[in-house]
Amino acid sequence: MPGIEFLIDALTPVNLLLALAGVAAGTIIGALPGLTATMGVAVLVPFTFGMPPASALIVLGAIYTGAIYGGAYSAILLNTPGTPSAIATTFEGYPMAKRGDGDLAITLACLASVFGGLVGALFLLGLAPPLAEVALKFGPVEYFWLAIFGLTLIGTLSEGNMLKGLIGGCVGLLLSMIGVAEVGGDIRYTMDFKLLLGGVDVVSALIGLYCIPVLIDLVATPDPHLKLGNQIAGYRLREALTISWRSKVNLIRSSVVGTIVGILPGAGGSIASLVAYSEARRTAKRQSNFGKGEPDGVLATESANNATVGGGLIPTLVLGIPGTPPDAVILGALLVQGIRTGPSLFGEQSSIVYTFIYGLIIATLLMLPMGLLIGRYAFKSVVTIPKAVLVPAIGFLTVIGSYAINNNTDDVIVMVVLGIVGWVLNRLGYSPSPIVLGVILGPIAEAGFVQGYLIGTARGSVLAEFFFRPISMAVIGFILLSLFYPFLIRHWRLRRRVVSGD
């Protein structure tokens, strides 16, 4: 393990305090719908300019990792992912909270986030240079297939409604095309509305499609928003540790998935947590429990999305290519500090880099007490605040959150309209996740598709470009597997039952 002296550098009281403050700020930012990890890091980056480079990076890393974890709070308690990475956490977290296990879900999310964050950071510490090479193997076509993989996963995860999931994904992809096209510069699907020229912002869509339907249903009945379990707002730490220990394979697998997906620039926590969730569900003994509040689902998604923090920093530090959007902001901060990223960084400026990585590990560990503490109060607040006060508070957060992304009221209008349409679609059985993922993955998919198409045309075979590259073939294989796995499993079980004469 590289240099214990760097660990000692990271453990100075100032760095510890900065890490603690960063985690706390990040967790609160991530918990508020509309304030993403990227925004949190970007808003607070100017405060780090006067700090020593390693300390500045520790704060930013702590904010980032805290924000990714904080997204789980609103996902679990309000069915609204605080950040796009927490979309899959709503699948099991919210049903758990609905049945009175919200405190347990939050503690599980905290443990999983710490575990995933540590795995990602350890990969960054030990294997950064060789792993960064993986990112370079991905061309436009591979990114296209990866985005499609994300969408088919969400389609197949829509229990009993695969077709509706796929249609929802297409709706999201079409929404992502509104505005000025990145490739070609066409103005598409604006219907001459000026407010649509800027396109549909991902965070606005996320807030609208998740939050507004929750609000619409909250005001309809006098029933309490969430049930309070038997143990009133405790940590339920022992129970959570037992569940986590039982699911150690799931935790390790999801963290590795998160790290690897994080390494791929642009893929991000939303795909990572989906892939991890899908794997957890595929391999689970109690598959039928998924969708009804299965703790394994929360463990998978939260460990995976926090593992992308370390994973995303691998190409950022080794290649200068940001793995995730917050990494782009961190890259900017590195440049301001006069640090040149690249393979030589780990040799020439090893003291800064390793102090930062150890600082990230410490920040991740600090997330445990801090996360449990904040989580307990978040849970208590959301459960005990009367609905009449909770609704305007969430309403205000949706409005200010969607406005603050681009300082534009058009985003608020788009958010509200999408939210109302989302509620109607929800009633018709179209869940919001495929639509939001379509909006997130649309630009990645389109850029990859068009670039691949152009390269294929230039090389004389579009088909070969899309279907016969080794990594593409592997991803296509995964897509087909995810699409047909449920049918194959059903067929196989049916056959087994027939053979056994049951």
Added chain:
Amino acid sequence: MTERPTRDIASLLSAGGFIVIGALALYYTRDMTPLGSVFPRTIASAMIIFSVIYIVWRFFKPHVGAEPPAPGSVPRRLLLAVTMIAWALLLNRVGFLVTSVIAALALLLVANFDRWVPRRAIVYVLSTLAVVVGLYAVFAFGLKVPLPTGALM
């Protein structure tokens, strides 16, 4: 006597609606450059195909997965939607703070199911105002987000 499950007409209609949306999306690609239209065409076609498959599937299994009607008050739902739309539309004209205070108080009225007694009314109104003004201050002064001031504030 067993109750016959309801036919999921709404889902069929929604799939029909998505076919129309897909067709419109295809139609609007006629004004786009080949580079800008290739992806929308692909996705719109995929949406039409999935919707057609869905309709065909429902033809054979008409009673599967019909959603039960949403329980609760329809007028309250409508009032919330109208309040949110008005909130979004008036931000620039009236001002962020004033619009937000009025809209938040309106939502408080819509969401309250308890009997209004003076003590409860005071606590609820003050709590709502504290949240709105507090978060406004965090964004406007802490995070320096330029919130629109409009005609009032």
